[in-house]
Amino acid sequence: MKKILSALTLAVVFTLATANPAQAEEKMLGTVTKIDLAGASATATLKDTKSGTLVDLLVDDTVTLDKFKDKRIGVGDEIKAKYEKKDGKNHSTFFKKAGGC
Amino acid sequence: MRILPRTLALVVALAAAPALAAEHPGNDVIREKGYQGPQTCEECHPGTAKAFLGTVHWKHASRVTNVDNLDPRQEYGMKNRIYTFCNGNDVVNDLKEIPQNALGKTKLTGCNSCHPGNHLAGVGSSGAEAEAAIDCLVCHSAKYDYSKRKPYKTPDGKVAIGQDRSVEAALAVGKPTVKACMTCHETAGGGTLIKRGFAFDAEHDAHAAKGMTCADCHKAKDHKIPTGFDPNNWANDGVRVACADCHGAKPHKDADYDAHTAKIACQTCHIPTSGGAVAKDFTKWSKDAATGFWEPSTIKREPAGTKPVYAWFNGTVRNEPHLIGPKGSRSDPKSKITPFKIYEGRAYYDRRTGKLLSMDFAQPTASGDTLAGVASAAKTLGLEKVDPVPGWQTIYFANSHLVTKQKALSCDRCHTANGQLDFEALGYSKGEIARRKLKSAELWFDRLHEKEQKKEEF
Numbered sequence: 001m002k003k004i005l006s007a008l009t010l011a012v013v014f015t016l017a018t019a020n021p022a023q024a025e026e027k028m029l030g031t032v033t034k035i036d037l038a039g040a041s042a043t044a045t046l047k048d049t050k051s052g053t054l055v056d057l058l059v060d061d062t063v064t065l066d067k068f069k070d071k072r073i074g075v076g077d078e079i080k081a082k083y084e085k086k087d088g089k090n091h092s093t094f095f096k097k098a099g100g101c
Numbered sequence: 102m103r104i105l106p107r108t109l110a111l112v113v114a115l116a117a118a119p120a121l122a123a124e125h126p127g128n129d130v131i132r133e134k135g136y137q138g139p140q141t142c143e144e145c146h147p148g149t150a151k152a153f154l155g156t157v158h159w160k161h162a163s164r165v166t167n168v169d170n171l172d173p174r175q176e177y178g179m180k181n182r183i184y185t186f187c188n189g190n191d192v193v194n195d196l197k198e199i200p201q202n203a204l205g206k207t208k209l210t211g212c213n214s215c216h217p218g219n220h221l222a223g224v225g226s227s228g229a230e231a232e233a234a235i236d237c238l239v240c241h242s243a244k245y246d247y248s249k250r251k252p253y254k255t256p257d258g259k260v261a262i263g264q265d266r267s268v269e270a271a272l273a274v275g276k277p278t279v280k281a282c283m284t285c286h287e288t289a290g291g292g293t294l295i296k297r298g299f300a301f302d303a304e305h306d307a308h309a310a311k312g313m314t315c316a317d318c319h320k321a322k323d324h325k326i327p328t329g330f331d332p333n334n335w336a337n338d339g340v341r342v343a344c345a346d347c348h349g350a351k352p353h354k355d356a357d358y359d360a361h362t363a364k365i366a367c368q369t370c371h372i373p374t375s376g377g378a379v380a381k382d383f384t385k386w387s388k389d390a391a392t393g394f395w396e397p398s399t400i401k402r403e404p405a406g407t408k409p410v411y412a413w414f415n416g417t418v419r420n421e422p423h424l425i426g427p428k429g430s431r432s433d434p435k436s437k438i439t440p441f442k443i444y445e446g447r448a449y450y451d452r453r454t455g456k457l458l459s460m461d462f463a464q465p466t467a468s469g470d471t472l473a474g475v476a477s478a479a480k481t482l483g484l485e486k487v488d489p490v491p492g493w494q495t496i497y498f499a500n501s502h503l504v505t506k507q508k509a510l511s512c513d514r515c516h517t518a519n520g521q522l523d524f525e526a527l528g529y530s531k532g533e534i535a536r537r538k539l540k541s542a543e544l545w546f547d548r549l550h551e552k553e554q555k556k557e558e559f
Contacts, residue, residue: 029391049391071248072284080391096293098392 136271178336185446193478204393298377331499409440449489512545
């Protein structure tokens with residue numbers, strides 16, 4: 001019985017250690033300090049409202065890029081963003097002005 | 102061999118033709134004298150600014166003749182309507198600086214942020230100052246810099262809206278693009294695709310997929326924009342648009358389909374989806390933990406994320422405190438079965454009069470205190486005493502975009518058990534449904550099968 005338990009424990013530990021965990025989506029509220037447009041993507045730098053740290057987000061959805069181009073979103077705008085860390089970059093999955101009514 | 106360069110030159114010339122044609126004839130004047138707002142436009146378009154002040158885009162209101170329980174001498178629209186989709190309006194929720202929220206933050210916001218003026222000459226204003234305040238380029242320039250169109254406080258403490266009056270923007274004037282229209286119309290009602298919930302893009306709309314713009318159907322004359330009949334949308338410039346204006350009364354290559362057009366609105370088959378907000382609660386706002394601001398609690402769906410409801414509609418509207426919806430019946434020759442987005446909104450009613458109350462959003466945006474918003478709106482409207490109690494209102498919105506040809510309803514979608522249309526609710530008796538085989542494949546199987554076989558023929 002001990003052998004079976006040990007084998008099971010080992011299997012669980014191995015699975016957890018080698019599994020590729022799903023990338024957690026991170027959220028932030030920040031103010032745009034810089035937008036660098038580069039072809040089919042852009043890097044938007046947001047200053048985190050809480051911590052004050054600068055976060056670079058890679059944006060490649062056409063709707064948001066269009067808003068960068070005609071400055072519907074620009075420096076000084078407060079943004080609610082979600083992103084995933086992938087290949088050392090923060091890939092934006094949600095990028096909208098924190099507007100409302 | 103000599104033909105090739107000529108052909109190439111011709112191809113280049115033809116490709117460039119639209120761009121050349123798009124050059125605004127007044128650009129030389131703009132290059133020479135710069136752009137000073139409407140007074141520059143008026144050099145070639147005299148009287149246009151004054152005429153524009155009489156349109157719905159400036160007044161946010163008009164006389165309304167097709168809606169019950171309205172005063173025919175008054176004008177109605179976003180300026181002053183009280184209903185449960187917006188609950189505020191330009192009058193009670195005028196653009197202003199709102200009180201600080203719990204995080205010490207404030208902002209400049211209000212219903213009339215989209216008004217094409219500078220706010221100092223506001224909704225429905227008139228005279229020389231109003232004419233000079235018109236933001237012609239926000240609709241007409243393809244290179245408008247939206248970062249300039251933001252509310253700000255003037256040195257004397259008033260709230261104004263900036264405009265892009267650069268020469269660069271003025272040199273890019275033309276017919277309004279889809280983006281120019283959608284910048285305001287897509288974000289109405291508290292956020293992107295909230296109010297009408299349609300995305301006018303190639304993925305969602307057959308007209309957009311063909312490269313058409315809003316103004317191709319809503320073809321304005323003297324800035325009067327034709328609109329369709331909509332239980333929810335009252336203000337109009339007195340001109341209307343309908344599918345048949347372009348497509349005619351017999352738009353199909355199939356007589357059976359054409360036989361439907363007398364009693365079925367085009368939208369019924371060609372817009373089988375809906376989207377946007379389906380319900381809101383203005384009595385309980387939700388706090389955004391990140392910004393500290395509050396928002397009306399809203400349940401929304403993606404474009405094409407829901408199915409419409411169907412009712413007979415003759416273009417006139419029931420307008421009651423708890424229902425804004427279509428009028429019409431099967432026996433009315435002007436009525437057609439029409440799809441609607443159904444919406445439920447909760448807001449405060451005055452217990453004593455039963456009338457719906459409106460809300461200033463400044464207080465609830467800052468603190469979530471909705472009753473303070475009702476009290477502020479009542480004060481603005483000169484109501485001495487109100488006794489607010491929550492209640493629901495159902496609103497039918499016209500379902501007029503998200504047009505599809507490929508995914509239009511075919512026979513099998515409606516004429517079947519539990520099909521898209523509820524024939525009994527629409528006034529058809531069980532006997533008639535059985536006699537006419539309205540819910541049976543026997544009605545359509547052979548014809549549809551023959552069609553589908555033809556599609557697969559080589």
